[in-house]
Ligand SMILES: *[C@@H]1O[C@H](CO)[C@@H](O)[C@H](O)[C@H]1NC(C)=O
C-alpha cells in the first residue's frame with residue numbers, strides 16, 4: 001500500500017510539472033498555416049493543444065498505438081512497414097484525373113495539391129484513371145555513360161487506359177534497329193504493372209557492358225489509341 005502511495009505521489013508530481021510546462025506551451029502555440037499541412041493537422045502529442053501538421057505521404061510515421069516518435073499519418077494515409085522504415089502511404093493506389101485536367105498518382109496527391117494551391121473548394125476527382133486514355137510515357141529512360149563491364153539499367157514508366165504494353169528497341173551505331181532483348185544474353189528486360197490499373201514500369205538491364213551495346217535505346221508504350229516513345233543513349237567509354 002505504501003509503495004503504491006509513493007508511486008501515485010510521484011506520478012502526481014510529474015504530471016504537475018507537465019501541467020506547468022503545457023500551460024506555458026499552450027499559451028503560445030506557434031501559428032501553423034493550413035496550407036503548409038498537405039495531409040491535414042492534428043494536436044501536438046505532448047500537451048494536445050497546439051496545431052501541428054500530420055505526416056504526409058513518404059514521411060516517417062508511428063503506427064496507430066505506438067509511442068510518439070515521428071507522428072501520425074494524415075488524411076487518407078496509413079503508416080506501413082517498408083524496407084526503408086515506417087512510411088506514410090496513401091490508402092488508394094489508383095491514379096485519378098482532377099477536375100482541373102491534371103493527373104495525380106493517387107487521391108492523396110490530389111488532396112495535397114488542393115491544399116497547396118488553396119483549391120479545397122474546387123479541385124475534385126473528375127474520374128479514376130488518367131485524364132487522357134492515350135498511352136503516354138511519364139518516366140522516360142535517361143542517358144547513361146559508363147565503362148565496359150559495368151552493369152547499367154534503363155527505366156521507363158508509362159500510363160494509359162487501357163494500360164499500355166512496353167517494348168524496347170535499340171538503334172546501334174551501325175544504323176541497324178533491333179528489338180530488345182534479341183539474343184544478347186547480357187541484356188535482361190523486366191516489366192511490372194502498377195501501382196494501380198493504369199500504370200506500367202519497365203527496366204532494361206545490361207550486365208557487363210560492351211562497346212557493341214552503345215546506341216540509342218527507345219522505350220515504346222502502346223495501347224489501342226496510340227504509341228508513345230522515349231529514347232536515351234547508352235555511351236560506352238573505355
Ligand atoms: C477513356 O476510356 C474510358 C473507359 O474506356 C471511357 O469511359 C472514357 O470516355 C474515355 N475518355 C476519353 C477522354 O476518351
Ligand SMILES: *[C@@H]1O[C@H](CO)[C@@H](O)[C@H](O)[C@H]1NC(C)=O
Pocket residue numbers: 145146147150151152
Ligand atoms: C557506372 O555504373 C556503376 C554501377 O551501376 C555506377 O556505380 C557508376 O557510378 C557508373 N559510372 C558512371 C560514370 O556513370
